[in-house]
Amino acid sequence: MKRISTLLATLALSVGVQFSAFAETMAPDALVKGVTDDVITIVRQDKAIQSGDTRKAVELVETKVIPYFDFAHMTRLAVGKDWKQASPEQKTVLTQEFKALLVRTYSNALTQYRNQQIDFKPFKAKPEDTDVVVRTEVRQPGAKPVQIDYALDKQGDAWKVYDVMVAGVSLVTNYRDSFGQEVRTGGIDGLIKSLKDKNKQLDATVSAKK
Amino acid sequence: MKNRKAESGAVWRGLACLVLALGLTACAGPGGHPKDPLEPLNRATFRFNEVADEYVMRPAAQVYDYAPLPIKVGVGNFFGNIGDIWIGVNNLLQGKVTDGLSDGGRVLVNSTVGIFGLFDIATELGLEKHDEDLGQTLGKWGIGDGPYLVLPLLGPSNVRDTFGLIGDLTADPVWQVEEVATRNSLTGLRFVSKRAQLLGADTTAEQAALDKYGYLRSFYIQYRLNQVYDGQPPRVKDPDDDEASGDDGATAPQAAPQSDKKENQE
Numbered sequence: 001m002k003r004i005s006t007l008l009a010t011l012a013l014s015v016g017v018q019f020s021a022f023a024e025t026m027a028p029d030a031l032v033k034g035v036t037d038d039v040i041t042i043v044r045q046d047k048a049i050q051s052g053d054t055r056k057a058v059e060l061v062e063t064k065v066i067p068y069f070d071f072a073h074m075t076r077l078a079v080g081k082d083w084k085q086a087s088p089e090q091k092t093v094l095t096q097e098f099k100a101l102l103v104r105t106y107s108n109a110l111t112q113y114r115n116q117q118i119d120f121k122p123f124k125a126k127p128e129d130t131d132v133v134v135r136t137e138v139r140q141p142g143a144k145p146v147q148i149d150y151a152l153d154k155q156g157d158a159w160k161v162y163d164v165m166v167a168g169v170s171l172v173t174n175y176r177d178s179f180g181q182e183v184r185t186g187g188i189d190g191l192i193k194s195l196k197d198k199n200k201q202l203d204a205t206v207s208a209k210k
Numbered sequence: 211m212k213n214r215k216a217e218s219g220a221v222w223r224g225l226a227c228l229v230l231a232l233g234l235t236a237c238a239g240p241g242g243h244p245k246d247p248l249e250p251l252n253r254a255t256f257r258f259n260e261v262a263d264e265y266v267m268r269p270a271a272q273v274y275d276y277a278p279l280p281i282k283v284g285v286g287n288f289f290g291n292i293g294d295i296w297i298g299v300n301n302l303l304q305g306k307v308t309d310g311l312s313d314g315g316r317v318l319v320n321s322t323v324g325i326f327g328l329f330d331i332a333t334e335l336g337l338e339k340h341d342e343d344l345g346q347t348l349g350k351w352g353i354g355d356g357p358y359l360v361l362p363l364l365g366p367s368n369v370r371d372t373f374g375l376i377g378d379l380t381a382d383p384v385w386q387v388e389e390v391a392t393r394n395s396l397t398g399l400r401f402v403s404k405r406a407q408l409l410g411a412d413t414t415a416e417q418a419a420l421d422k423y424g425y426l427r428s429f430y431i432q433y434r435l436n437q438v439y440d441g442q443p444p445r446v447k448d449p450d451d452d453e454a455s456g457d458d459g460a461t462a463p464q465a466a467p468q469s470d471k472k473e474n475q476e
Contacts, residue, residue, distance in 0.1 A: 105418040112410040133445070141283045143407050144290075144341055147441050166444060168436020169429050171418075177243060179425040194420055202417060 014034045028159045029123035031068060032134045036118055038064050043113050050111065057107040070160035071099040071152075077163065078175040079191075082183045090188045097195035102171070104202045116140045118148075130154040243424075245358045245368075245431060252360040256423050259365055268412070271405035282403065284328040287398045289340065289384075291320045291327025296381050300342035304350045312337050341437065344381075345374025349438035358427055366430035 026034070039060065043049050048056050075095040076083050081132045086094060131153045138146045139158035151163035182191040242249055274282075298313030316332035324331040333339055348370050349355065356369030368373065379385050384400065387393040419425030422450070435443050 086377055101418070104413060107416060109410070109414045112413075141279070144339060147436075165436075168439075168441060169431055169432040174425060174428045174432065175420070175427050176419040178419070181424065198420055205417075208231065 025157045026159070027123075028125070028132050028150075029120065029134045031159055032136070032150050032161075033120055033154070035065060035068055036136070039110070040113070040118065043110055044115075050113070052111045054104070054108045054111060057110045058103060061107045061110070066099075066103070068159075068161055070153075070155070070162045071095050071102075071197050073160070074098065074102070075164040077172045079175075079179050079183075080176045081189075082180065082188065086188045090192065094188070094195070095121055097192060097199060098175075098201050101195060101202070102197065106171075114140075119145075132159075167172050241425065245335070245355075246427060247357050248359065252358065252427075253423055255360040255362055256426075259360065259363060262435070267401075267405050268409075270402050271409055274402045275406045282406070284400060284401045285353045286407070287320070287324070287330045288327045288338055289403065290330065291317060292326070292383050294320070294339070296378065297340050297342045298345060299381070301340060303347045309340055313340060343371075344377040345371035345434070346438050348374055348382065349434070355434065358431065366426055366432055368430075368434070371434065387444075414453060436470075 001050065010140070042060055042064070043057075046056065046060075048062065072091075073094050075091075076096060079094065083091070084109070096133045119137045119139060119141045121131075123134060125132045131151070134150045134152065136148045137151070138148060147165075147167055148163050149165040149168075152159045152161050154167050163173075179191055186193065246252060262386045284431045294313050294317045298310045298317070301307075301310035301313055316337045319332040319335065319337065320327045320330060323329075330339070353370055355371065359369060359372055361367050361372065361375075364375075384393065389397065415425060415429075416422065
C-alpha cells in the first residue's frame with residue numbers, strides 16, 4: 001500500500017514538473033506565432049485601433065507583446081559600445097525611455113494594419129541552440145511581401161525577443177548611429193534627454209489626435 | 211525604396227555633385243559616419259527631398275490612395291510585371307538560373323492570362339515574385355557599396371547603386387517609350403503608386419527616429435545588404451554587444467545572463 005502511494009506521488013510530481021516545463025519552454029517559433037495570432041485577431045475586431053486609436057494599440061501591445069520582449073538587451077544593443085560608460089541608474093533610465101519609444105512608435109504602426117496576411121517560414125534550429133531567428137513574411141495584394149524576422153534568446157527556460165528585423169533592417173541597431181552621435185555631443189545624459197524629449201513630443205501628438 | 215522614375219538629368223546632376231563633393235571629402239571632420247564622407251552635401255539634398263515630399267509627392271500619393279483597392283492592386287501589378295523582365299535578367303546575371311527562368315515565366319503568364327500584367331496570376335500559380343536590380347547584381351559580384359549618397363528626389367542610395375540605377379533606367383521598358391506624354395504619365399503613375407505603398411511606413415519612420423537622416427541612412431545600408439544576400443545576410447557577432455555584456459556582468463549582474471556572451475555568434 002505504501003509503495004503504491006509513493007508511486008502515485010512520484011507520478012503526480014513528475015507530471016506536474018513536465019507540465020510546467022512545457023509551459024515555460026514553449027518553442028520560439030510557437031511563441032512568436034501565438035503572440036502574432038493573438039494580436040492580429042484582436043486588431044481585426046477592434047474598430048478603434050483600425051481607425052487610429054494609438055492609446056488602445058499601446059494597451060494591446062503592453063498586455064500581449066511586452067512580456068515576451070527583453071528591453072534591457074535591446075537597449076544595450078542599440079546603445080552599443082557607449083553602454084559601458086553608463087552607470088546602473090543611467091542604464092535603467094535608458095531602458096525605460098527606449099522601451100517607451102519603441103512601444104509608442106510600433107503600436108501606432110498596428111493601427112495601419114489592413115488585412116495583411118502573415119506567413120511563417122519553416123523554422124530551423126537545433127534543440128541545443130540558445131539564440132535563434134524566427135522568420136515571417138507579411139503579404140499584401142499588389143505589393144511585395146515584407147520580411148519580418150524575430151531574434152530570440154533563451155534565458156533560463158523562457159525565450160525572449162531581443163531584436164526585430166523588418167526587410168532585413170534591425171529596428172534596434174538602426175538606432176546605434178544616432179545614439180552614438182547623441183552620446184558624442186551630450187554624453188549618456190544627453191542621449192537620455194533626447195529620448196525623453198522625443199517621447200514627450202510623441203505623447204503630445206497622441207493626445208492631440210484624440 | 212528605390213524609385214526608377216528619375217529623370218536622367220537628375221541622376222547626372224547628382225553624379226556631377228558627387229564628383230565635386232569627392233574633392234571636398236578631405237574636409238569631413240572626425241566622428242562622422244564611416245560610410246558617409248559626403249554627409250554635409252547629403253544632408254542638404256535630404257532637406258530638399260523632405261520639402262519636395264511634403265508638398266508634392268506625399269500629397270499626390272495621398273490623393274491616389276483614395277482609389278479603390280482593386281485599381282491600386284492592378285496598377286501595382288502592371289508595373290510589377292514590367293519590372294519582372296529586368297529582375298529576371300539580373301537573376302541570370304547573378305547565376306540564379308531557376309529564379310531567372312521563373313521570372314520569365316511570370317512575365318509570360320501575367321502578360322497573357324493576367325491581361326497585360328493587371329492580375330498577378332503567376333504568384334497564385336506558385337511563381338514567387340523576386341526583387342532584384344543592377345545594384346544588387348553588382349553587390350553580388352563583390353563590388354562594395356561605396357559612400358552613402360542621397361539622390362535628389364530619389365532619396366537614399368550609394369555610389370554602387372547609383373551606377374546600378376543608371377543601368378536599370380537604361381533597360382527599363384517604360385523609360386524607352388518614345389511618346390513623351392505616355393512616358394511621363396506612366397512614370398508619374400508608377401512613382402505615385404510606389405510612394406503610396408510607403409504611406410504609413412513614412413509616419414512610423416518619422417516617429418521612431420531621433421534624427422530622421424541618420425535613421426534612414428542606417429536603414430538603407432542594412433536594407434541593401436539584406437537584398438544583396440536575398441534576405442539572409444550573414445549574422446555577424448556584434449562586437450559592441452559582447453563588450454557591453456562583459457561589462458554588464460561586472461556592474462549590473464541582473465541584466466546580463468551568462469549566455470549573452472554568445473550572442474549573434476551564429
